[in-house]
Amino acid sequence: MAELTRWYQPSEDARMLSPADLPQPIPLPVAATPPIVRSAFCRIAGLSLAALARLVSGSSVRWIASQPDTCQRIYFANHTSHLDALLIWASLPQPVRELTRPVAAKDYWSRGFVRRWLAEQVFDALLIDRTDIKVHQSPVDLMLREIGTTQSLIVFPEGSRSVSEEIGEFKSGLYYLAKKRPDIELLPVHIDNLNRVLPRGEFLPVPLLSCISFGPPLWLERGEAKLDFLARARLAVLALKE
């Protein structure tokens, strides 16, 4: 029975339910995270940054065979620009955005007052220490502990921004997230043209038009091998290109 619940796959109907109604396959190793209380100023800063990002990147948002929802999700996307996380966050409707936290590199985002304030107060980012990864404190466990049973995450499984136009191979973190929390929807996101708006190493944007596509959710199949799953997830992102 334990094995059965562990591999529970939400059906089409199950996705209509709220996360709380889903059977929880693994006892979560955590105490509930306190709800984030952000000051009005930070909220306004967040709203205006989201609006600015959408204006500059001229982004259009497509939902392909999926709908915005407040259920727990992990949005995984190709990484091409500094604006990626901000723009995915900005593309979500306000109630969903409130529950969604980008995962970002601690070494970059905790440097300097402004960046730290943006990451911690405005976007409520989940900062991961890339330099100090321990076995008993893996980033995946940290992420799962932080999001509890309500929040969603934005991750970039390529690890770092791809230099070329191609989408790189996915790192295994996404697989472990899916394995430890099989009830969470994994939503592929494709970001198009944003690397031309703000390429690597530039800080002034060129206001071209970009497109964010959200695809249909996927889950880890029973017994699916790690590499197969990662390849399938990567193809799901690639499939949104057209």
Added chain:
Amino acid sequence: MNDVNRTIALIAGVLLLLAVATAVGQFLKRHPDRGLDAAAVRTFNLRLRGWWIMCTVLAAAFWLGTTATVMLFGFVSFWALREFITLTPTRKGDHRALFWVFFLFTPLHYLLVGLNRYDIFSVFLPVYATLFVLTRVAIAGDYKRFLERTAKIQAGLVVCVYCLSFAPALLQIPIVGPQPIGSDANFRLLFFLIVLVQFADCMQYVWSRMLGRRLVAPAVSSNRTWEGLLGSATSTALLAAVLWWAAPPFQPWQAALAGLVVAIMGFAGGMTMSAIKRDRGVKDYGTLVVGHGGVLDRIDSICFAAPVFYHIALFVTDGGAIRPS
């Protein structure tokens, strides 16, 4: 007819035409059994909606004054350039040049147009922006396909920004002509140009469908024919002659000539944009990024017609001495 009455007559005439066209369009939509192509009716209705929006926005800008109109065209240029460059592959080495093109050269050019500095704005983009783009891309250190890349940026600037800016620049030429000149004269001239361009586009389509036989360039455009061009040029010239009273500097024959040129230039703009779109494998700029109306699709003819019309008007009004302000 005094000056204000002319303006009212022009606007009322256009509104009446649009209203009749809308009624016809809706009638055809409700009665699909008239033997007309459903896709053609849909295109017609979509176009009509575009014209209503264009009319409303233009009327609002006119009501707010010259500065507002120049700014409005500035925003349209900015958006068109955005679509143009999005469609054109650029490399990372072009990034800095593009940033200045968007945020410095385009606004500054429209500022010069607003200040009526023809002596500077007529060379600002074709000369100074070109020199800048060449230099900036060279400094960026990526020499691959250098000429091709700089030419793309330059073409975008000239078509989307420079050429289009001659339309609001019409608001500032000093008009001397056979008609009584009032404050609305320049606005009527701009309105006259836009009506002619849209009418020419429309006639091109109608004549091509009615007796189009010989395609101008089948590989580039599958619906632009020599018959369409000839028909559109003739009908536009006729309309211009009929509307001559609305365009202050012109005698009827001059208005007809302007109409003829406008129709030919509009055709040139459409062909050019078709060629670019064919090369990039898209049907129209609107589908380039889902959810964005293709601004460039709507303004390609105006872009090509505006500078020529501007200089004709200037020449007629100033007796050949091209010396505005």
